[in-house]
Amino acid sequence: MAAKIFLIALLAMVSSLAMASDPSPLQDFCVADKDSKVLVNGFVCKDPKHVTAEDFFFMGLDKAGNTVNKLGSMVTAVNVNKLVGLNTLGISMVRIDYGPKGLNPPHTHPRATEILTVIEGQLLVGFVTSNTDDGNRLFTKMLKKGDVFVFPEGLIHFQFNPGHTKTIAIGALSSQNPGTITIANAVFGSKPPISDDVLAKAFQVDKKTIDWLQAQFWTDNNN
Template sequence: MASQLLIFSALFLLISLSICFASDPSPLQDFCVADPNSPVKVNGLVCKNPNLVEANDFFFSGLHVAKDTNTPTGSQVTPVNVVQIPGLNTLGISLVRIDYAPWGINAPHTHPRATEILTVLEGKLLVGFITSNPENRLITKTLRKGDVFVFPVGLIHFQQNIGHHRAVAIAALSSQNPGVITIANAVFGSKPDIPTDILAKAFQTDPATITKIQAKF
């Protein structure tokens, strides 16, 4: 009985630790404003001297400003993470504004360190994410003003403006620095290039087609 209790306790501890480490580290003080000028490298950013902290360390202005959507994808993302607000350091949150031209997309991508919750402010979006192997199930939903949708951490997801007018969304993310991996850019625009024979076999096509796609990135 004692050995079973010990095994159960060990398993509980392992599960608890995995949950604790699944997001940014919890702060151990009121705040840890990032000091981008520190030469010290840590997992995150070094704390600024608290005696030098000021209100502007927790402030960002301009999220109300519409961004230029004349881009290859027809969208523009405005991030507000620890780079823009040093006071977000260790707090485990950030957000973005996304502007979409009519029929513009926020191309398939992942956030390796964050779950995302998106709210539509204007327009109509088709959103979706893909579950992991082997199912690779596509889950989609059409959103309108005021609708909210969640993209689980690490999964490939996208948005498309399916209206004839501009669309705007705000998304919150569960990391001060969620990271973003745009699938097409990473696969076809890596530096140096992934060998064409590898991509040709992966995408079940010929190397010449892969070369043409890589040239666009």
């Protein structure tokens, strides 16, 4: 009986670890000490005696991001790199501004699920499932003010403003540092570049097309 209870407890612990995104905190807070030279999976804690209210404070999210770029969008992130009090809390947020016809291009967050709320305007959003026998399924929806949509962790997703006025959205993410991989930038703008032989075969196009794509300036809309 004791062995059975132990096995159930072990399985429960393993499953809870598998579902977790960031590690759970072991104290009230662990404000990131960004000056520390110690390398860990995240940031070491600042001495609690030196923590102040400013460590849990960020201002400026009321200001619109600059959407004058090729994508017509700007993501303003509030993660542990900007708000050190988020360290170990497993959450962060973004404000996304979209100009008319603005696009937040296909990308992934390797460490977080994202839930998005439209504050103003409208958005066409969607995500694509991982490889299956039935292919990669697209889930897409047109959102208006007050609507909410969730993008599962790690899946490729996008948002597009189809209108002629600006759109604003707020996203919450289940990691203090969710990371962003913008697909086109990563594939065609990596340094050093991926071999054009590899990409030509992957995308079933000639190498001249790949060389042209790699020569483009790939906009980064993350602030």
